[in-house]
Amino acid sequence: MWDYSEKVQEHFYNPKNAGAVEGANGVGDVGSISCGDALRLTLKVEPETEVILDAGFQTFGCGSAIASSSALTEMIKGLTLDEALKISNQDIADYLDGLPPEKMHCSVMGREALQAAVANYRGEVWEDDHEEGALVCKCFAVDEVMIEDTIRANNLHTVEEVTNYTKAGGGCSSCHEGIENILTRVLAEKGETFVAGGAAVAKPAAAKAPEAPKMGTLARIRKIEAVLDSIRPALQADNGDVELVDVDGKNIYVHLTGACTGCQMAAMTLGGIQQRMIEELGEFVKVIPASKEALVSMEG
Amino acid sequence: MSDIYLDNNATTMVDPAVFEEMKPYFCEQFGNPSSLHSFGNKVGFALKKARKQIQDLLGAEHDSEIIFTSCGTESDSTAILSALKAQPDRKEIITTVVEHPAVLTLCEYLETEGYTVHKLEVDSKGRLDLDKYKSLLSDKVAVVSVMWANNESGTIFPIEEMAQMAAEKGIMFHTDAVQAVGKIPINLKESAISMLSLSGHKLHAPKGIGVLYLRRGVRYRPLLRGGHQERGRRAGTENAPAIVGLGKACEMAAEHMAFENTQVKAMRDRLEQGILAAVPHCFVTGDPDNRLPNTASIAFEYIEGEAILLLLNKAGIAASSGSACTSGSLEPSHVMRAMGIPYTAAHGTVRFSFSRYNTMDEVERVIEEVPSIVAKLRKLSPYWGENGPVENPGEAFAPVYA
Ligand SMILES: Cc1ncc(COP(=O)(O)O)c(C=O)c1O
Numbered sequence: 001m002w003d004y005s006e007k008v009q010e011h012f013y014n015p016k017n018a019g020a021v022e023g024a025n026g027v028g029d030v031g032s033i034s035c036g037d038a039l040r041l042t043l044k045v046e047p048e049t050e051v052i053l054d055a056g057f058q059t060f061g062c063g064s065a066i067a068s069s070s071a072l073t074e075m076i077k078g079l080t081l082d083e084a085l086k087i088s089n090q091d092i093a094d095y096l097d098g099l100p101p102e103k104m105h106c107s108v109m110g111r112e113a114l115q116a117a118v119a120n121y122r123g124e125v126w127e128d129d130h131e132e133g134a135l136v137c138k139c140f141a142v143d144e145v146m147i148e149d150t151i152r153a154n155n156l157h158t159v160e161e162v163t164n165y166t167k168a169g170g171g172c173s174s175c176h177e178g179i180e181n182i183l184t185r186v187l188a189e190k191g192e193t194f195v196a197g198g199a200a201v202a203k204p205a206a207a208k209a210p211e212a213p214k215m216g217t218l219a220r221i222r223k224i225e226a227v228l229d230s231i232r233p234a235l236q237a238d239n240g241d242v243e244l245v246d247v248d249g250k251n252i253y254v255h256l257t258g259a260c261t262g263c264q265m266a267a268m269t270l271g272g273i274q275q276r277m278i279e280e281l282g283e284f285v286k287v288i289p290a291s292k293e294a295l296v297s298m299e300g
Numbered sequence: 301m302s303d304i305y306l307d308n309n310a311t312t313m314v315d316p317a318v319f320e321e322m323k324p325y326f327c328e329q330f331g332n333p334s335s336l337h338s339f340g341n342k343v344g345f346a347l348k349k350a351r352k353q354i355q356d357l358l359g360a361e362h363d364s365e366i367i368f369t370s371c372g373t374e375s376d377s378t379a380i381l382s383a384l385k386a387q388p389d390r391k392e393i394i395t396t397v398v399e400h401p402a403v404l405t406l407c408e409y410l411e412t413e414g415y416t417v418h419k420l421e422v423d424s425k426g427r428l429d430l431d432k433y434k435s436l437l438s439d440k441v442a443v444v445s446v447m448w449a450n451n452e453s454g455t456i457f458p459i460e461e462m463a464q465m466a467a468e469k470g471i472m473f474h475t476d477a478v479q480a481v482g483k484i485p486i487n488l489k490e491s492a493i494s495m496l497s498l499s500g501h502k503l504h505a506p507k508g509i510g511v512l513y514l515r516r517g518v519r520y521r522p523l524l525r526g527g528h529q530e531r532g533r534r535a536g537t538e539n540a541p542a543i544v545g546l547g548k549a550c551e552m553a554a555e556h557m558a559f560e561n562t563q564v565k566a567m568r569d570r571l572e573q574g575i576l577a578a579v580p581h582c583f584v585t586g587d588p589d590n591r592l593p594n595t596a597s598i599a600f601e602y603i604e605g606e607a608i609l610l611l612l613n614k615a616g617i618a619a620s621s622g623s624a625c626t627s628g629s630l631e632p633s634h635v636m637r638a639m640g641i642p643y644t645a646a647h648g649t650v651r652f653s654f655s656r657y658n659t660m661d662e663v664e665r666v667i668e669e670v671p672s673i674v675a676k677l678r679k680l681s682p683y684w685g686e687n688g689p690v691e692n693p694g695e696a697f698a699p700v701y702a
Contacts, residue, residue, distance in 0.1 A: 012610060018680050029682070031699035037604070038699045040682040058682035060644070062606035066680060116700060128700050181412075 004063065005097035011067035016074050021056040028116030030109055030128065037061030037106065039069055041113035043076075045121050050081045057113075064096075064103040071095045072110040081118050087111065101141035105132055136178045139171025144182060151186045157194070159183070171271070220281065221247055227280045228254070231273060242273070245290040252277060253290040303616040304662045308502075309451050309479060309595060309653035310620055314545065315504040321548040322506070325541035333538055334529070343540050350547025357550040358496070358513055359487035367512045367530045368543055372478040372499030373402040375512040376445070378523040378534070379474040379495040380406060383443035384415070385521035387472075390442035396420040396428060396457075397638045403445050403476055404634070420446075424640050425587040426455035433462065437469045444473045448480035448496075452622050452635040452651055453586030454595025456484065460491050467492035472518060478502055482553035483560055483592050494518045500542060504655070505549035509542035556656050564654050565593035567663050571652055572596050574667035579674050581689060585641060585649060594655065597622075599641060600648040600674050602683040602693065608650055611673040617666055622649040644683060644693065 004012070024042035031038030037060065044054040055077050057069035071092055076084040092107040093099045099107060112128060119126035133144030150156065150165045159179045163169040169179050184194040215223065221244075228242055235241055240258040247253070256269065274287035305313070325346065331339030333347055348363075355363045369375045380393065380403070395407055397419045407417045418436050420428050428446075437444075444466045449456045459475050466473040474495040480486065481496075482503035488496065495518065500509035514520055514533070526535030553560075572584055581601040600608060605621030612619055622633025636646035652666070678684040683693040690696040 012607070013614065015680065029697060029699040038682060038697070040697060040699070058680060060602065060647075060681045060683060061604050063610045065604070066607060112700075126700070 002063070002100050002103065004067075004100070007071075007095070007097040008064055008067040008099065011070040011096065012063045015057075015066055015070040017054075017056045017070065017077075018058070019056050020058060021054045024054075024056070026117040026121030028113040028118070028120055028126070030112045030116050031060075037065045037109060039065065039109050039113045041069070041072070041110075041117045043117045043121060045081065052076050052079055052081065052084060061106065061109075062103075064099055065106040065109065067096060068092050068099070068107045068110045069113075072114065076114065081121070084114060085118060087114070101138050102135055104141050108132070136182070137166075137168035137171065137175045140167040142166050142168035147179065147182050148186055151183060157183070157187065157192075159196075215281070223281060224252060224277065227276050228273070231276065235269070240269075242269075250283075250285050252285050252287050254287055255290045301616065301665075303618060304658070304666060305618050306652040306654060306658065306662075306666065307618045307620050308655040309454075309651065311501045311507065312504045312655055313657060314506050315549060315552060317552065318505055318545045318548045322541040322545040325544055329540075333540060334527070346544050347538060347540060350543045353547035353551045354511060357481065357486070357554050358498075359489055360513060361489040362516055364531065365488075365513055365516055367514055367534050368538060369510040369512050369534055370508055370539070371510040372400075372476070372497050372502075373510075374523070375497030375499070375510045376400075376402040376474075376476055377406055378512050379497060379514075380410075380443055380445055381523060382519075382521045383472045383474065383495075384410070386519040387442045390440055392416045392418065392438070392441045394418045394420065394433070394436050394441055394444040394446075396422065396446055398422055398426065398450055398452075398455075398635045399445070399447055400451055400476060400478070403447070407445075416440075422455075422638050426450060426453050426585070426635070426639050427587055427590075428457060428462075430458070430462070430465075434465060437466060437471055439470070441466075441469075441471050444471060446473075446475055448475045448477040448486075449484070449592050450586070450635060451479045452633055452649075453597045453639070454479075454592035454653075455586040456480070456590045456592065458590075459493065463492040463494075467494075479592060479595075482550070482557075483594055485557060488513060488515070500546040500549065503549050503553050505546040506542050509539055509546050511546070559656055561593045564656055564658070567658055567660060568594055568596050568652075568654055570660065571663045571666060572598065574663070575670050578667065578671045582674070583645075585636065585639060594653055596652045596654075598650055598652070599636070599645040600650065601645045602648070602681045602689055603674065603677040604647045605650055607677050608648065608673060611676065612650075612669070615669045615673065617669060619650050619652050621651065622646065 021042040021044050024044050026043035026045055028041045039061065040058045042056045043052055045051070046053055055073040057073050059066050059069045075087060075092070075095055089104065089107040089111050092110050093104065116126040135141065135143050136147055147162060147166055147168055151162065154165055156162055156165060159169055159176050162179050162183070169176050180194065180196060187194045224247060225244060228244055232242060240256065243255045243257065245253040245255050254273065270287050270289060274285065277285050277287060325343065329343050329346065331337070331343050333340050333344040351363045351366050354366050360366065369378060391414065393407055393410065393415055395403060395417060411417050420433055422428060444462065446457055446459065446462055448459045463473040472494045473492065475493055476497045477486065478497055478499045479502060481498040494515050496513040498511045501507040520533060522533050522535070524535045529535055529538055575598060576582060579600065582598055585597045585599050609619060609621050622636050632643065632646040633649065636649050682697045683689055
């Protein structure tokens with residue numbers, strides 16, 4: 001069964017704003033043919049101010065589809081249409097304290113219903129340009145269509161390139177066979193054949209660990225800080241940050257803040273930091289989230 | 301009130317009597333059955349007994365036809381790959397569209413390796429077309445692999461007849477009987493079946509133990525080579541406690557065969573009848589005349605399976621669903637789609653699967669809970685109006701699809 005957050009469960013068991021709004025003047029019907037979920041969003045908009053007075057949903061879909069519909073209606077009530085349109089899928093997921101990667105498409109559907117309903121209110125025709133395929137990379141929630149499009153657009157030839165462009169395959173690497181298959185298929189369209197380049201084995205993470213000279217405590221902590229400093233810009237780019245809390249032997253306790261905390265990438269981020277630490281310190285260490293709730297499995 | 305477990309096609313509880321039998325083989329009788337000393341020797345005898353118990357349940361002619369594996373999936377892979385390796389000139393496989401992924405995913409992979417895979421289709425009740433099957437049997441076919449009973453709908457295929465048809469053309473026949481063993485009588489020595497897979501955890505033995513039945517004389521190539529275990533046909537030190545447990549479980553399954561096909565079946569039938577009477581717009585999937593006695597697969601129209609399961613779970617009822625969203629794939633169950641069940645119903649299929657541990661009281665409790673759960677979700681559904689499906693559901697709600 002899925003690991004749904006309390007918030008998701010709350011919105012599923014006791015959904016808010018279920019049913020069609022009376023006197024609605026904006027209706028958005030969207031669905032995803034591949035997964036079968038479908039959603040109708042009805043809005044009551046005040047014409048002068050374009051403020052959303054009321055919103056209701058009807059959903060044919062799974063637990064998280066219902067929960068994200070409920071969340072969306074709560075989020076948009078009282079906003080103007082333009083404000084509401086600024087809500088992203090990630091905002092919906094964040095409002096629900098995260099969704100499993102396989103379920104992110106449920107929040108996409110909510111956002112699309114909103115766009116469709118606003119278009120309907122404004123007398124425009126909304127066209128969906130989003131296409132979605134089977135999930136390939138679970139660590140970073142990247143689907144097949146996204147990978148195919150990126151390979152075509154950028155003339156990619158290797159798994160490594162696909163990872164660099166889409167992040168897919170950058171985590172646990174179990175999806176590399178899947179990515180190779182996509183490359184084989186897409187390259188075949190152009191009459192090219194996919195050649196698996198590069199080494200078939202990865203270099204061991206802590207190969208040089210045993211010989212590393214012992215560092216003094218202070219030097220070691222400085223080194224740890226330096227590694228965190230070098231990672232920080234990347235985290236800050238995603239509105240997150242990391243702080244060193246404590247070092248206890250092999251255990252390095254850190255505190256992830258901002259966008260990183262509740263995010264599904266937390267485990268990945270920690271895994272990445274740990275990898276860097278091991279390489280830089282030349283010894284095996286464990287990077288552990290200092291707050292209890294962030295205790296996520298490193299297996300990803 | 302304790303929770304109700306109706307997901308026995310997914311896995312079963314280890315029978316306490318099975319567990320008792322297994323216990324000594326962890327800390328006391330821990331020896332390696334291959335060893336000469338007394339530690340190993342006794343374990344060797346225990347395995348022999350288990351092999352006999354399994355042989356009896358399957359009605360196999362020889363106990364050496366039983367090969368222990370690690371699971372049903374391993375047995376399936378071993379059987380199909382063995383047939384291909386042993387007959388390199390035969391490049392075709394016949395199977396069905398409704399197989400378990402343990403067979404289907406392997407076959408799809410083999411297609412990329414240059415093999416031709418014929419997947420037999422099913423009709424709206426999940427039945428095969430045997431004329432079509434017959435027309436595919438040729439000397440290019442290395443193996444036919446068809447499941448005995450379907451894990452989702454419970455539909456039983458005419459395996460003995462199909463095996464006979466293959467044998468007449470000199471073609472190997474494998475059946476994934478993971479859902480059938482222990483639930484319906486099987487007598488392999490009277491059949492033309494070459495290979496059969498079973499899995500312990502579906503019949504009250506532990507997880508991680510399986511069997512490949514290999515008829516004496518059928519050409520075979522091992523998947524795992526190494527030790528001499530299983531007469532060199534499956535290397536690796538035997539999982540002795542699990543094998544002992546599986547033996548006991550098979551003995552118990554034989555004893556309960558009549559119970560399964562009367563009492564368990566009666567509970568299943570009462571559940572179906574009770575739900576169908578109380579809930580509008582739902583129907584049973586699969587072939588009602590040829591089904592496992594323990595499986596009920598009910599499609600609830602206009603709502604989605606995972607949502608149903610979550611609410612059932614909250615009511616203390618464990619079942620499972622063929623909906624896309626429970627598996628993480630985007631497609632609803634390939635079994636439901638193969639039977640031509642429309643999307644709006646295929647997503648709402650729920651499978652209730654029984655075991656001899658269920659009771660009629662539990663059945664009545666489920667019948668009481670289900671109607672309000674379905675009604676609650678239909679209230680949220682855009683396909684549902686005040687008191688029933690909206691008129692022309694397909695037109696009244698025609699979303700823009702991505
Ligand atoms: C028909 C069928 N075949 C194969 C399997 C796989 O068995 P195991 O889990 O032992 O690998 C299952 C169980 O899910 C099944 O239902």
